[in-house]
Amino acid sequence: MNSKFMNELPELVKHNVISQQTASKIEDYYQAKEQNSPNRLFTVFGVLGSLLVGLGIILILAHNWDDFSRFTKSILAFVPLVLGQLIVGYIIFKNRSTTWKESSGTFLFFAVGSSIALISQIYNIPGDISSFLLTWILLCVPLVYLLKSNTLAMLHIAFATYYACNYGYGYLNMGKTPWLYLVLLALVLPHYLQLLKERPKSNITSIFNWILPLSFIITLGSFVNGFDEIGFVMYMSLFGLFYNIGKTPFFSDGKLRRNGYLIFGSLGTVFLFLWASFKWFWEENYHPLKLTQELMISLFLIVLTTVILVYSYSKRWVKGFNLIQSAYLIFAVMFFLNSGNHIVPTVLVNLVILALGLVTVKIGTDKFHFGILNYGLLIITALVVCRFFDTDMSYVVRGLLFVSVGIGFFVTNYIMLQKKKKLINQNQKL
Amino acid sequence: MKPLHLFSIFVLVAIAQLFIPSQMILGQKKILSDGTPYKFITQPIDPSDPFKGKYIRLDFEISSLATNDSTWNRQEDVFVVIENDDYGFARVKEVTRQKPEGKDFLEAKVSWYNAYDKELNLSFPFDEFYMNENKAYDAEMAHRDAQRDSIKNNTYALVFIKDGEAVLDNVFINEIPIADFVE
Numbered sequence: 001m002n003s004k005f006m007n008e009l010p011e012l013v014k015h016n017v018i019s020q021q022t023a024s025k026i027e028d029y030y031q032a033k034e035q036n037s038p039n040r041l042f043t044v045f046g047v048l049g050s051l052l053v054g055l056g057i058i059l060i061l062a063h064n065w066d067d068f069s070r071f072t073k074s075i076l077a078f079v080p081l082v083l084g085q086l087i088v089g090y091i092i093f094k095n096r097s098t099t100w101k102e103s104s105g106t107f108l109f110f111a112v113g114s115s116i117a118l119i120s121q122i123y124n125i126p127g128d129i130s131s132f133l134l135t136w137i138l139l140c141v142p143l144v145y146l147l148k149s150n151t152l153a154m155l156h157i158a159f160a161t162y163y164a165c166n167y168g169y170g171y172l173n174m175g176k177t178p179w180l181y182l183v184l185l186a187l188v189l190p191h192y193l194q195l196l197k198e199r200p201k202s203n204i205t206s207i208f209n210w211i212l213p214l215s216f217i218i219t220l221g222s223f224v225n226g227f228d229e230i231g232f233v234m235y236m237s238l239f240g241l242f243y244n245i246g247k248t249p250f251f252s253d254g255k256l257r258r259n260g261y262l263i264f265g266s267l268g269t270v271f272l273f274l275w276a277s278f279k280w281f282w283e284e285n286y287h288p289l290k291l292t293q294e295l296m297i298s299l300f301l302i303v304l305t306t307v308i309l310v311y312s313y314s315k316r317w318v319k320g321f322n323l324i325q326s327a328y329l330i331f332a333v334m335f336f337l338n339s340g341n342h343i344v345p346t347v348l349v350n351l352v353i354l355a356l357g358l359v360t361v362k363i364g365t366d367k368f369h370f371g372i373l374n375y376g377l378l379i380i381t382a383l384v385v386c387r388f389f390d391t392d393m394s395y396v397v398r399g400l401l402f403v404s405v406g407i408g409f410f411v412t413n414y415i416m417l418q419k420k421k422k423l424i425n426q427n428q429k430l
Numbered sequence: 431m432k433p434l435h436l437f438s439i440f441v442l443v444a445i446a447q448l449f450i451p452s453q454m455i456l457g458q459k460k461i462l463s464d465g466t467p468y469k470f471i472t473q474p475i476d477p478s479d480p481f482k483g484k485y486i487r488l489d490f491e492i493s494s495l496a497t498n499d500s501t502w503n504r505q506e507d508v509f510v511v512i513e514n515d516d517y518g519f520a521r522v523k524e525v526t527r528q529k530p531e532g533k534d535f536l537e538a539k540v541s542w543y544n545a546y547d548k549e550l551n552l553s554f555p556f557d558e559f560y561m562n563e564n565k566a567y568d569a570e571m572a573h574r575d576a577q578r579d580s581i582k583n584n585t586y587a588l589v590f591i592k593d594g595e596a597v598l599d600n601v602f603i604n605e606i607p608i609a610d611f612v613e
Binding site (some may be wrong): 061062063064066075077079081088092113115116117122123126129132135143237304361 | 433434437439441443445447448451454458479480481483484485526555556557558559560562563565577597598599607
């Protein structure tokens with residue numbers, strides 16, 4: 001882990017930067033630290049190995065070996081399951097290392113799935129995939145806590161997402177809502193909260209910070225039953241919720257790459273606003289308001305997001321007005337007040353996107369952050385590109401718009417680079 | 431929590447993991463041993479399942495029947511009373527919303543009602559027959575070839591029925607099990 005640093009030590013000693021004694025102490029410190037921490041690489045390969053073996057067993061047995069009798073096939077279906085259980089039982093009893101727990105848990109997870117699938121195959125039990133997945137996931141939930149396994153928690157979220165999609169999406173599933181998906185996620189929530197509490201800055205917690213919002217984004221559409229248009233408000237509110245969660249100091253004080261909530265929230269909000277910047281959006285999505293399941297979900301998400309936003313203001317986590325944090329409210333108000341006249345909302349949405357872009361550019365320059373600065377410029381570019389397709393502006397005007405945005409990219413980046421250089425020079429002089 | 435306590439909870443989890451597939455086997459075995467066998471004329475098609483492998487989907491002749499009753503809703507649960515016709519194949523005697531007494535019946539779902547043809551389409555809970563992955567497609571072809579040899583469809587599924595539940599035992603072409611027929 002610190003091999004680069006360790007390699008530097010002899011040079012530092014040679015040039016009398018540190019003493020030989022200090023160098024030895026540093027070496028001892030890192031060696032002791034490495035011995036205490038589990039070998040991550042070994043864990044990753046162990047889990048990958050178990051995953052591949054588990055999936056391989058499912059495929060080998062799915063071949064359907066019709067030379068064997070039903071009884072023999074049934075016994076064979078139980079072999080991986082019992083084997084996995086014996087290994088996991090032994091590892092729990094002996095309290096073996098994390099590597100063993102993660103690998104054996106992963107193997108048992110797939111063994112449970114394969115045994116149920118094979119019994120269904122042997123006895124020609126049809127059943128839809130969603131009920132099969134539900135049984136499988138529920139039978140493996142306790143393993144997440146018994147083995148304290150992050151891999152099993154991730155598999156749980158991935159398969160719960162698969163379940164929700166299989167249950168709620170598709171023409172044949174009209175009118176079906178995967179409410180049990182929420183229960184499934186609630187079952188793994190204590191594990192995630194414990195990770196946030198005990199290891200908020202570890203890589204594994206960051207992975208959960210990404211896959212949990214991603215799972216919600218993928219599945220939210222399956223909660224829409226026919227009343228499609230309100231789905232836009234549902235999604236906008238969800239992105240608003242994620243952005244506001246990502247803006248709380250717990251997440252925003254860390255590195256940006258660990259904050260999946262903020263990135264998904266921001267990208268989703270901008271994407272939906274761009275989608276709504278076309279006039280056909282407001283012409284098509286106009287209907288009288290009815291008290292439907294989708295409206296209730298939208299209202300729930302709006303209220304929840306607003307509570308977090310108000311709480312953030314009361315705690316002074318947010319200073320001043322941040323447009324992107326309140327964008328979900330602006331969108332919801334425009335959507336519910338839409339009377340079929342597309343001009344007002346279209347113009348408003350375009351102005352909001354322009355403002356979002358400019359605000360982001362300003363934040364980027366204030367923080368000397370090139371990433372945020374260029375993200376702001378990209379928002380403005382995307383807006384210009386969208387208008388390229390649906391306005392009757394002459395080619396010259398459109399061309400000039402593109403040229404000016406392009407020059408904007410160069411100029412803002414150049415100015416900020418110069419400012420940064422100036423600041424560094426000043427600091428060096430001091 | 432101590433390892434011994436964790437282990438005790440794990441034993442309970444392991445028992446549940448073993449119980450579910452075992453229960454599935456026992457339920458199917460009981461219907462196969464105590465149920466009444468019926469022959470359902472069918473046509474096989476060859477799809478596959480990501481977990482269970484290749485199967486032939488069975489399209490049953492009696493899954494669509496003429497009726498003037500147009501009150502059936504999609505995905506509605508219904509009871510289908512089954513009896514044998516003069517040739518020894520299964521036929522639908524009645525479709526009802528009330529559980530029948532003293533007759534062999536199936537629990538099925540309404541697929542859709544075709545108002546133009548006045549035809550009710552049903553979905554039976556035994557329309558997947560799992561086969562060796564190399565034989566599933568051949569089975570579909572074999573059925574198609576066998577169709578050319580005779581006038582009447584000679585492919586049927588042997589289904590055991592007991593108290594509304596059904597287990598698909600095997601599929602036959604010209605009285606030969608389909609897996610043997612394609613070899």
